[in-house]
Amino acid sequence: MIRTQIVALVAFVAFASVAGADQPPNIVLILSDDQSWTDYGFMGHDAIQTPNLDKLARDSARFRRGYVPTALCRPSLMTLITGLYSHQNLVTGNDPAATDANRAHATKAGESARELLISNIDKHPTVPRMLAEKGYLSFQSGKWWEGSFQRGGFTHGMTRGYPEKGGRHGDDGLKIGREGMQPVNDFIDTAVDMKKPFFLWYAPFLPHTPHNPPERILKKYQQEGRTESVAKYYAMCEWFDETCGQLLGRLDAKGIADKTLVVYVTDNGWVQDPNSKGYAARSKRSPYEAGTRTPIMFRWPAQIHPADRPELCSSIDIVPTMLAAAGADIPANLPGLNLLPNLKSETPIARDTIFGESFAHDIADIENPEASLLYRWVIEDQTKLLLTYDGAPGKMKFPPSGGEPQLFDLKNDPHEKVNLAAQQPQVVKELRGRLIDWYPVTQRKQDTVASAEKANEKTRRAK
Known part of the structure; x- marks a missing residue:
């Protein structure tokens, strides 16, 4: 009798453990x-x-x-x-800006721009x-x-x-x-x-x-x-x-x-x-x-x-x-x-690379994330690349770089004081390729960066 009760108790505990694991x-x-x-x-x-x-x-x-x-x-x-990501869910900033693009979207939809931005949560x-x-x-x-x-x-x-x-x-x-x-x-x-x-x-x-x-x-x-x-x-x-x-x-x-x-x-x-x-x-x-x-x-x-x-x-x-x-x-x-x-x-x-993006606080075009794009960034292991774009910045709290790539060694420079882009152009090229694969932007945006890089290279050579 006792043995039967013990067996039953063990079975119950085992069942409870399995049931608990399923919760x-x-x-x-x-x-x-x-x-x-x-x-x-x-x-x-x-x-x-x-x-x-x-x-x-x-x-x-x-x-x-x-x-x-x-x-x-x-x-x-x-x-x-x-x-x-923000460029996927279309919520790139805190508020819609009072732009012609947003007014047009709101008029067409018969809703406020703020409501249109919120409606992304429904999608x-x-x-x-x-x-x-x-x-x-x-x-x-x-x-x-x-x-x-x-x-x-x-x-x-x-x-x-x-x-x-x-x-x-x-x-x-x-x-x-x-x-x-x-x-x-x-x-x-x-x-x-x-x-x-x-x-x-x-x-x-x-x-x-x-x-x-x-x-x-x-x-x-x-x-x-x-x-x-x-x-x-x-x-x-x-x-x-x-x-x-x-x-x-x-x-x-x-x-x-x-x-x-x-x-x-x-x-x-x-x-x-x-x-x-x-x-x-x-x-x-x-x-x-x-x-x-x-x-x-x-x-x-x-x-x-x-x-x-x-x-x-x-x-x-x-x-x-x-x-x-x-x-x-x-x-x-x-x-x-x-x-x-x-x-x-x-x-x-099994991953050594992550990505990110920065946009203006106020969204220039609630249907086009790129209109507010300021930065794309990638970190591979301890190396970080920032690329700058011409999205409407408003009152930014950090200085724009004029389109010049910024490359940092986070292991030895965790507060990003030394830009290594000029010394390591091949690394910049490789990491830019990773960014393009992750989130491609229009040729106009890419040309903005490329033009700035060419100008910076001419300046460095002149020095």
Whole structure:
């Protein structure tokens, strides 16, 4: 009798283990808003304290050389919801510019240019829609530009969206983190009670301006020789980290941390201008490291081995990786890699090259990405090439290069101070070919660059 009970118990445990293995994980996507890749304890910052993200890093497969293809919030987030580059999903900037092209598109469609830009979210599968087919509930909180949360396919959320008041980039959603975590906590409780897997989009308006951290945190960073603007930014980074700790703690409290894939990335970089409330040159919106680089982390206990990953990683890889974890179909047109097999087996990623692009903040032509194109860039191993184009720049925070290629050795020059293009023309040629294969642009644009290169070569010879 006892032996029969033991056999039955073993069979039940084995069944439960198999059944549990068949359950897709919850997925939590944490998005920092305007934070440099250097500004974490685990990335070596000597002042900013991020204990919760430091712990997440220790428990994760962490890519210190992670990148976003476009270093501006709206296009960066659109990539994370569709898995497509900006030139593919047509959301290349934050707002449509008041141009003749956009007015013509709006008149023809009988809609505002802003609505036409938002309508791109209707043309592509989104992560929440694809996960819904696997039974997932989903929740939007924080930054969100593409209308209401429902329009993105979320089952639950906070943002009412355009044309509602404040609907440009999040309205009510922007309260999360800054005014507590209750909406997120309530959603997690609901999903757990319903025994449903869930997808959580946590994109708080942090450490984004306004830099108004709690006084208790700000006091830690105020010191002689450090400007108030820098102290406030540092404090905002810690405040963001604190909210991440509250979110991760909620997963622990509900007993679901081991059943949850946590993904971390920031939308774009930020270098605080020490003498103003804004950002320094060559950071946000730029194709330079301080604009595009970010740590990317994946934590899934007992599934993904915590480790420092030396390979390049792009946020374009996040959507296919999340879909794979959920057992969902991955659309064939997604350009990113499903990294899950590599993260589980600790095998190297069979890729040494990633790509990116920069566009003007305001979109010159909502149907033609190239009209706003400023840069294409490629990184192969430790070598980075930037090509410059004549998209309407507006008030750029970084100096245009006049079309001259910029080539950098990131291993020895991580802050991109020395342009090696003139010394290594063959490398420039080879990497330009990679860019053309990835995202070809019109002959007019290519001629702009070629003409500038010829002029620069004549100048160098004259010297």
